[in-house]
Amino acid sequence: MQKRDVSRREFLKVGAAVAAVGALAPRVLAAETPAAKTALEFRTLGRTGLKVTTVSLGCMVAPEPVIAKAYDLGINWFDTANSYKGGRNEEEVGRVLAGDKRKKACICTKVRHTVNRQPATADQMMAGLEGGLKRLNTDYVDLVLTHATSSREQVMNDAALDFFRKAKESGKARFVGTSTHQNMTQVILAAVESGAYDVVMTTYNYTIAADLRAAAAKAKEAGLGIIAMKTQAPVVELMKKHDAAKAANPDAPAPRLPFPHEGYALQEAALKWALDDPAIACAVPGMRDFGQLDQNFAVMGKRLGYLDRRLLERYAAATARAYCSGCGRCAGTCPDGVSIPDVRRSAMYLDAYGETKIARDTYRAASVGAAPCARCEHCVAQCVNDVALRPILTDAHSRLA
Amino acid sequence: MRRVHRGDTAAGVVILLALLAIAAWVGWRGLHAPPRQGPEGSLKDVFDPPGELAGLRLKRLRYFTLSDLHEYINGQAPRYFQFGFKALTVAEYVSPKGRDLSLVVDLYNMGARHNAYGIWKDGRGEDDASLQAGNAAYAAGNMAAFWKGGYFVRLRALTDDDLAQLVRKAAVEAAAWIEDGLGQMEEFAAFPRDGLLDGGLTYENEAAFGLPHLNAVFVAEYDLKNARFRLFHADAGAPEKALDVLRAHERFLAAGGTVEERRLEGPDPLIWGREKYTGPSLLLARGSVLAGCLGLNDRAQAETLVKDLHARLKTLPKAPLRTAPHGGDRTMTYDGQQTTDD
Numbered sequence: 001m002q003k004r005d006v007s008r009r010e011f012l013k014v015g016a017a018v019a020a021v022g023a024l025a026p027r028v029l030a031a032e033t034p035a036a037k038t039a040l041e042f043r044t045l046g047r048t049g050l051k052v053t054t055v056s057l058g059c060m061v062a063p064e065p066v067i068a069k070a071y072d073l074g075i076n077w078f079d080t081a082n083s084y085k086g087g088r089n090e091e092e093v094g095r096v097l098a099g100d101k102r103k104k105a106c107i108c109t110k111v112r113h114t115v116n117r118q119p120a121t122a123d124q125m126m127a128g129l130e131g132g133l134k135r136l137n138t139d140y141v142d143l144v145l146t147h148a149t150s151s152r153e154q155v156m157n158d159a160a161l162d163f164f165r166k167a168k169e170s171g172k173a174r175f176v177g178t179s180t181h182q183n184m185t186q187v188i189l190a191a192v193e194s195g196a197y198d199v200v201m202t203t204y205n206y207t208i209a210a211d212l213r214a215a216a217a218k219a220k221e222a223g224l225g226i227i228a229m230k231t232q233a234p235v236v237e238l239m240k241k242h243d244a245a246k247a248a249n250p251d252a253p254a255p256r257l258p259f260p261h262e263g264y265a266l267q268e269a270a271l272k273w274a275l276d277d278p279a280i281a282c283a284v285p286g287m288r289d290f291g292q293l294d295q296n297f298a299v300m301g302k303r304l305g306y307l308d309r310r311l312l313e314r315y316a317a318a319t320a321r322a323y324c325s326g327c328g329r330c331a332g333t334c335p336d337g338v339s340i341p342d343v344r345r346s347a348m349y350l351d352a353y354g355e356t357k358i359a360r361d362t363y364r365a366a367s368v369g370a371a372p373c374a375r376c377e378h379c380v381a382q383c384v385n386d387v388a389l390r391p392i393l394t395d396a397h398s399r400l401a
Numbered sequence: 402m403r404r405v406h407r408g409d410t411a412a413g414v415v416i417l418l419a420l421l422a423i424a425a426w427v428g429w430r431g432l433h434a435p436p437r438q439g440p441e442g443s444l445k446d447v448f449d450p451p452g453e454l455a456g457l458r459l460k461r462l463r464y465f466t467l468s469d470l471h472e473y474i475n476g477q478a479p480r481y482f483q484f485g486f487k488a489l490t491v492a493e494y495v496s497p498k499g500r501d502l503s504l505v506v507d508l509y510n511m512g513a514r515h516n517a518y519g520i521w522k523d524g525r526g527e528d529d530a531s532l533q534a535g536n537a538a539y540a541a542g543n544m545a546a547f548w549k550g551g552y553f554v555r556l557r558a559l560t561d562d563d564l565a566q567l568v569r570k571a572a573v574e575a576a577a578w579i580e581d582g583l584g585q586m587e588e589f590a591a592f593p594r595d596g597l598l599d600g601g602l603t604y605e606n607e608a609a610f611g612l613p614h615l616n617a618v619f620v621a622e623y624d625l626k627n628a629r630f631r632l633f634h635a636d637a638g639a640p641e642k643a644l645d646v647l648r649a650h651e652r653f654l655a656a657g658g659t660v661e662e663r664r665l666e667g668p669d670p671l672i673w674g675r676e677k678y679t680g681p682s683l684l685l686a687r688g689s690v691l692a693g694c695l696g697l698n699d700r701a702q703a704e705t706l707v708k709d710l711h712a713r714l715k716t717l718p719k720a721p722l723r724t725a726p727h728g729g730d731r732t733m734t735y736d737g738q739q740t741t742d743d
Contacts, residue, residue, distance in 0.1 A: 058476070060476055060477065060479065060480060061479050061480055061483060062611070063608075063609075063610055063611045065610060065611045065678035065679050066611040066678075068678050069611075069677075069678050081476065083475075083477065084476070084477060084480075085480070085523055085524060086523075086524040086525055086526035086529070087526045087527070088523075088525075088526065088527075116559040116560055116561060117503075117559050147475065148475045148476075179475075179476075181471060181472070181475055181476075182472070229476070230471075233471075236479070236482075286479050288483065288607060288608045288611070289607075289608035289611045289612060289613040290611050290612070290613070290653070290657075290678075291613045292613075293611075328472075345469075348468075349464065358447060358464055361462055362462075362463070362464065365461055365462070365463070
């Protein structure tokens with residue numbers, strides 16, 4: 001029998017098959033890495049010196065068994081707040097991280113900085129922290145944050161700074177900071193300026209503007225730790241809207257998504273995008289089930305490819321120009337005082353929902369409508385996402401005033 | 402030397418070029434696929450509140466949807482999404498006499514009664530006292546919250562004065578805005594009461610116990626003869642889907658624990674096993690309905706409880722208990738409180 005050498009034909013066929021698999025394989029991320037085989041990745045949380053796992057846990061939606069597994073996998077940063085589940089989330093975290101586990105895990109909680117729409121006093125914030133400690137069944141937290149600040153004034157507030165000092169002096173909080181969902185750049189820069197903050201937790205995902213990235217880099221240089229949250233929010237929100245539209249009109253063709261709806265790959269890519277930024281110490285994605293925990297955890301062992309990044313950037317760019325993200329940073333940028341966020345919202349109600357009455361009510365509730373826009377030949381109002389404001393505002397005025 | 406046929410070479414080149422073209426097309430599609438924004442949900446689901454409440458007048462209305470709920474409740478928004486949030490109306494009432502007082506009423510349309518119940522229960526703190534308003538309510542200080550129909554409603558008086566009485570009165574009055582001919586959650590009536598913990602009835606719309614295959618689940622928590630466990634049930638919609646859930650549960654146990662009994666054919670298909678984080682679990686399907694027990698080591702007892710639960714579920718009326726606000730005299734135990742329908 002003739003010895004069977006590999007012919008060129010066979011070689012080409014095999015090589016072609018391998019190339020085909022490579023070309024058509026899912027682009028978003030590398031092959032599945034089981035959570036158990038993922039190497040932990042740590043970064044230092046600014047001047048706190050704490051070494052935290054880059055993928056950490058936002059406990060708000062995580063049931064206790066998931067929190068417990070997260071700890072066993074090696075995640076060492078657990079984020080909760082006074083207000084989550086009426087205080088029960090702090091109790092859940094406290095139960096899971098009781099005993100010896102407490103020494104190896106870091107807990108972050110958040111306290112309200114306003115009461116009845118007024119700035120809270122230092123004593124009120126301290127009461128919030130003490131209530132949290134009781135529910136967490138611990139005598140200290142590694143980090144306490146004032147929850148959801150959105151202005152320089154709130155960051156610089158004397159009562160907050162006084163609370164921070166007392167929290168640290170009493171040993172009830174090792175480090176202090178703030179969380180922010182709106183006017184993030186302003187908040188971060190104020191925290192840097194203040195010098196009293198150790199950490200800022202901020203919305204940070206692939207839709208953010210360059211100034212926020214620059215602020216985070218500056219904060220890191222100044223020694224602040226930056227924790228990223230809502231890293232996957234644009235994806236999750238899009239999927240929720242997609243599912244809601246399908247449920248509302250089951251017979252209509254499903255609205256097209258820019259990415260495949262099946263699988264979890266885009267959410268993983270979004271998380272990895274945030275963690276690829278060296279300014280970010282860790283992210284705290286919410287994980288409602290074991291599957292999400294395993295997939296998010298495994299992001300530590302994955303690589304964001306060039307095409308993945310380009311896809312995310314392209315999606316962010318295309319949607320940013322058509323879609324207001326509600327960041328609120330346009331507020332106050334009009335010299336005539338037009339209430340841009342409120343007018344924008346009223347336009348959205350009209351255009352996206354066809355709700356004329358609601359849109360009109362919302363427009364009329366705005367403290368300053370868009371009447372002045374008719375006088376301005378050149379709009380100087382700022383949108384950090386390059387949304388063209390003047391057409392939206394003048395159109396809203398013409399239809400809703 | 403082996404002869405290379407021209408045909409082989411040509412075929413190989415064609416295959417390579419084709420593959421390169423496919424790869425380029427895939428890459429181009431990914432880079433240039435026009436992103437399209439799905440619709441954002443519907444504002445048709447917002448509530449239109451009356452102009453007066455508890456002697457106060459309506460001053461301002463705001464609306465929030467899937468897109469911007471986080472602007473109002475920050476990091477809690479995802480929890481509301483888990484419970485099927487549709488839209489929020491925020492109505493602010495003020496004193497007509499110029500008194501410095503704001504009563505803010507948040508009317509969350511959660512889309513369905515069980516979702517409204519679920520999010521209402523989820524936010525209840527230990528110190529919140531029960532209140533008679535809506536289908537069920539709790540209150541603490543200047544805050545009250547109830548659920549009724551598909552709505553979860555929270556009222557807060559934004560003042561340092563003690564306005565607890567006003568807030569409670571407003572809650573009762575606001576509950577009357579919402580029609581709900583069904584009253585209490587009949588799905589909870591199937592759970593046995595022996596050993597049921599106070600406040601032990603909950604609903605999870607998504608991923609109950611962290612398990613992605615268990616959705617729209619009614620749960621009851623027990624402490625019976627020092628054994629803590631949970632019973633639960635859900636309707637998968639179709640018998641085949643119930644079997645799919647059993648198979649998913651089997652995979653979950655196999656991945657991180659042990660499957661000790663597997664019976665997917667014949668009557669009463671079930672899965673029994675153990676897993677480190679969820680403990681022992683038994684899941685049994687009858688038709689489209691799943692019932693289960695989590696946390697009980699005694700397998701025989703778990704099966705008995707689950708089969709009893711199935712039997713009770715079968716006795717629940719499918720039709721609404723009543724179609725008018727009043728009528729019927731059935732006594733139900735709800736959330737540890739004995740109530741009698743009027």
